[in-house]
Amino acid sequence: MEHYLPITTLNDFVFCPYSVYLHQIYKNTSEDIYHSFSQSRGQRLHDFIDRDTNSLYLKSAFVISEKLGIYGKIDEFKDTDKELIEYKSTTAVFYKGYYYQIWAQYLCLIEMGIEVKKLAFYDLSKHYKTPIPLPSSEDIKELEAFINYVKKYEMGSKIIVNPNKCSKCIYFNLCELKT
Numbered sequence: 001m002e003h004y005l006p007i008t009t010l011n012d013f014v015f016c017p018y019s020v021y022l023h024q025i026y027k028n029t030s031e032d033i034y035h036s037f038s039q040s041r042g043q044r045l046h047d048f049i050d051r052d053t054n055s056l057y058l059k060s061a062f063v064i065s066e067k068l069g070i071y072g073k074i075d076e077f078k079d080t081d082k083e084l085i086e087y088k089s090t091t092a093v094f095y096k097g098y099y100y101q102i103w104a105q106y107l108c109l110i111e112m113g114i115e116v117k118k119l120a121f122y123d124l125s126k127h128y129k130t131p132i133p134l135p136s137s138e139d140i141k142e143l144e145a146f147i148n149y150v151k152k153y154e155m156g157s158k159i160i161v162n163p164n165k166c167s168k169c170i171y172f173n174l175c176e177l178k179t
Contacts, residue, residue, distance in 0.1 A: 007072030007104045011097030022171040063108035074105045082117035091123040103135045
């Protein structure tokens with residue numbers, strides 16, 4: 001059976017491969033054990049979005065790509081505009097993992113037969129939407145290569161510790177790799 005990778009793992013892996021491992025270890029425990037204030041706030045914001053039933057848009061829908069071997073949930077798709085929106089607590093910086101995540105969601109929707117014409121990140125802290133271009137053919141090749149890399153990653157591989165990232169990690173207090 002083909003191994004399907006959760007789309008959220010792409011962003012997590014860019015942040016730190018070890019965080020993906022720790023997420024699997026702690027996934028059945030209370031998030032209070034490892035979530036920092038900012039992660040708890042982000043989760044509450046996503047929970048609020050997921051519960052919003054007044055919208056005329058598709059929210060929190062599951063998507064899948066057999067071709068890429070990935071699955072996940074989208075935050076919002078506006079059918080009227082054919083716009084896929086990925087919510088973020090803040091978008092002071094657009095990290096590569098953010099792009100991988102929304103590109104993967106986009107490709108899932110396309111493969112599922114849903115036309116997508118626009119992509120955007122929505123900053124929940126500022127209530128501001130930033131349009132981004134659809135992925136180019138080179139972007140798609142990059143994403144495909146990254147997905148394959150993540151699927152074949154050996155957990156014993158050396159992990160480069162970045163103190164700036166480590167201090168923002170939800171597992172900071174539980175990680176033996178931190179500096």
